[in-house]
Amino acid sequence: MGKTLAEKILSRKSGSDARCGDIVIAQVDLVFAQDTTGPLTVRQFRAGNAKRLANPKKTALFLDHAAPSPKREVSNDHQLLRQFAQKTGCLIYDVGGGICHQIVAESLAKPGDVIVGADSHTVTAGGLGAFATGMGSSDVAVIFALGKSWFRVPETIKIALSGKFGRRVGAKDLVLRLIGDIGADGATYKALEFGGDGLASLNMSDRFTVANMAVEAGAKAGLFPADKVTRHYLNSQKRGDGYQPLSADSDAVYENTISINLASLEPLVAKPHTVDNVATARSLKGTKIQQVFIGTCTNGRMEDLAIAAAILKGKMRHPQTRLIIGPASPQVLLSAISAGYIRTLVEAGGVILPPGCGACLGLHQGVLAEGETCLSTANRNFKGRMGSPQAFIYLSSPATAAASAITGEITDPREVS
Amino acid sequence: MLKGKALKFGDNISTDHIIPGRYAHLRSNLRELAKHVLEDADPTFASRVKKGGIIVAGNNFGLGSSREHAPLVIKMAGVSAILAKSVARIFFRNAINLGLPVLICDTDKIDDGDELKIELKKGMVKDTTNGNELTFGKMPDIMLRILNQGGLIPYIQKYGDFKL
Ligand code: SF4
Numbered sequence: 001m002g003k004t005l006a007e008k009i010l011s012r013k014s015g016s017d018a019r020c021g022d023i024v025i026a027q028v029d030l031v032f033a034q035d036t037t038g039p040l041t042v043r044q045f046r047a048g049n050a051k052r053l054a055n056p057k058k059t060a061l062f063l064d065h066a067a068p069s070p071k072r073e074v075s076n077d078h079q080l081l082r083q084f085a086q087k088t089g090c091l092i093y094d095v096g097g098g099i100c101h102q103i104v105a106e107s108l109a110k111p112g113d114v115i116v117g118a119d120s121h122t123v124t125a126g127g128l129g130a131f132a133t134g135m136g137s138s139d140v141a142v143i144f145a146l147g148k149s150w151f152r153v154p155e156t157i158k159i160a161l162s163g164k165f166g167r168r169v170g171a172k173d174l175v176l177r178l179i180g181d182i183g184a185d186g187a188t189y190k191a192l193e194f195g196g197d198g199l200a201s202l203n204m205s206d207r208f209t210v211a212n213m214a215v216e217a218g219a220k221a222g223l224f225p226a227d228k229v230t231r232h233y234l235n236s237q238k239r240g241d242g243y244q245p246l247s248a249d250s251d252a253v254y255e256n257t258i259s260i261n262l263a264s265l266e267p268l269v270a271k272p273h274t275v276d277n278v279a280t281a282r283s284l285k286g287t288k289i290q291q292v293f294i295g296t297c298t299n300g301r302m303e304d305l306a307i308a309a310a311i312l313k314g315k316m317r318h319p320q321t322r323l324i325i326g327p328a329s330p331q332v333l334l335s336a337i338s339a340g341y342i343r344t345l346v347e348a349g350g351v352i353l354p355p356g357c358g359a360c361l362g363l364h365q366g367v368l369a370e371g372e373t374c375l376s377t378a379n380r381n382f383k384g385r386m387g388s389p390q391a392f393i394y395l396s397s398p399a400t401a402a403a404s405a406i407t408g409e410i411t412d413p414r415e416v417s
Numbered sequence: 418m419l420k421g422k423a424l425k426f427g428d429n430i431s432t433d434h435i436i437p438g439r440y441a442h443l444r445s446n447l448r449e450l451a452k453h454v455l456e457d458a459d460p461t462f463a464s465r466v467k468k469g470g471i472i473v474a475g476n477n478f479g480l481g482s483s484r485e486h487a488p489l490v491i492k493m494a495g496v497s498a499i500l501a502k503s504v505a506r507i508f509f510r511n512a513i514n515l516g517l518p519v520l521i522c523d524t525d526k527i528d529d530g531d532e533l534k535i536e537l538k539k540g541m542v543k544d545t546t547n548g549n550e551l552t553f554g555k556m557p558d559i560m561l562r563i564l565n566q567g568g569l570i571p572y573i574q575k576y577g578d579f580k581l
Pocket of ligand 1: 065099100101119121296297298356357358360361378379
């Protein structure tokens with residue numbers, strides 16, 4: 001009997017014949033924490049009397065969630081992480097170094113890896129064929145010390161894609177459609193595996209966007225095969241030697257298969273306060289917004305800024321709508337400067353944040369007031385997430401966000417020139 | 418045996434309800450952080466919860482972030498167990514890693530304020546207010562062993578490694 005991507009990767013890394021439902025102990029190729037989960041990870045590491053990291057060069061800390069630090073308490077946490085890195089020799093990406101998941105994608109993850117991060121959106125690296133999943137600080141502290149963890153091999157739901165996206169429809173609309181259909185717990189404890197003819201038209205940035213949000217359906221991993229698109233991406237990142245082709249067996253057993261025709265999708269929005277509360281952008285016309293946020297590990301890449309810049313070129317944001325742009329990494333920021341997108345976005349009234357999580361989690365750089373509404377390209381719209389619990393967060397693609405910044409209300413991007 | 422009063426919640430209580438990101442700067446000050454536990458879902462929770470209170474939730478409890486602070490502040494507030502119809506994966510693992518039992522059962526049969534008795538070994542919850550008895554699903558052996566040791570760190574300290 002053939003294997004799914006999850007079964008294949010976990011078999012290799014556990015040295016056993018891993019089948020869904022099994023519990024295995026697998027080697028971890030990369031483990032990381034960030035500045036909100038890292039301090040507890042370090043404390044748990046110490047509470048267990050661990051002295052050394054199993055693999056310092058496969059262990060990373062990211063100061064990205066609140067960076068540069070907006071508060072004294074955060075500064076102390078940053079200091080703790082810097083000191084830990086210095087002592088143990090692990091990798092550290094300091095203030096301005098970019099969002100953990102983007103850096104993992106750009107510089108660290110390879111097809112076939114097992115990756116664990118103390119952050120739920122660790123699933124992002126599934127875009128290039130890594131079994132990547134989030135865990136909490138205790139689990140991650142133990143991986144810091146032992147280089148391995150236990151995993152329940154997940155059942156897999158296959159998502160068979162066909163067709164191509166229409167104009168101004170993209171990966172975010174695809175993943176919102178999927179979560180809207182299966183629900184915020186539709187894939188709890190399971191893996192989502194993407195396949196079908198439609199896959200070839202999804203570039204790497206699209207795949208990261210989709211994999212990133214697998215966790216919003218409760219999934220443990222969102223997995224893409226490693227193919228030509230993956231190889232091309234790794235080559236462009238000068239990491240071609242990390243490439244290996246990876247696909248599920250043709251006779252792999254799936255719990256079920258969901259088919260989606262990309263051509264049938266239209267611009268979608270997740271309404272407050274759950275990600276599966278999905279509606280079409282056009283049905284929300286007239287919903288006034290005070291802030292647009294284009295960024296995050298979901299949609300803060302070069303391709304996303306290109307889409308936003310194309311729509312905002314020569315236009316101005318609505319006077320009652322703030323426009324905040326958060327490039328996901330220094331590489332994204334530099335490429336967007338070279339391509340002229342940053343100029344376009346600033347001329348359109350946008351403000352550019354340093355590479356990092358920015359406004360995403362309500363700690364700084366765009367905190368919402370009572371009663372305000374934000375349209376964000378992030379992955380979560382939970383009550384209270386971006387500041388006031390009396391604020392409203394809608395989620396959309398960068399195209400919908402950019403179009404809405406011009407009109408000041410939720411707008412189908414196909415309706416602006 | 419665990420005993421306590423049911424504190425009821427609905428579906429989809431996220432880690433942002435439990436401990437909003439806006440308090441992320443307090444994550445190294447757990448006592449201060451714990452004052453805000455669940456405030457966006459029930460502003461009276463921190464004052465209502467008594468030592469031994471039991472959270473009784475609907476579907477998908479704990480969805481969202483990997484922040485282990487979420488089960489940690491729940492435990493610090495005095496909650497002795499969480500019952501839910503279903504639980505998000507990372508939260509489940511985190512709670513067990515802290516020695517906080519999370520049990521899956523049909524929570525519709527429990528009302529807010531009911532007195533509950535939980536027998537972990539028998540896999541049974543008794544609602545002594547309405548007399549209902551509920552059974553809860555079995556968790557993987559490795560999780561049970563971690564829970565029995567009081568959490569992952571004590572488990573690893575005892576065994577030095579994972580034991581299947
Ligand atoms: S950008 Fe948002 S969702 Fe992504 S890692 Fe940062 S806080 Fe989390």
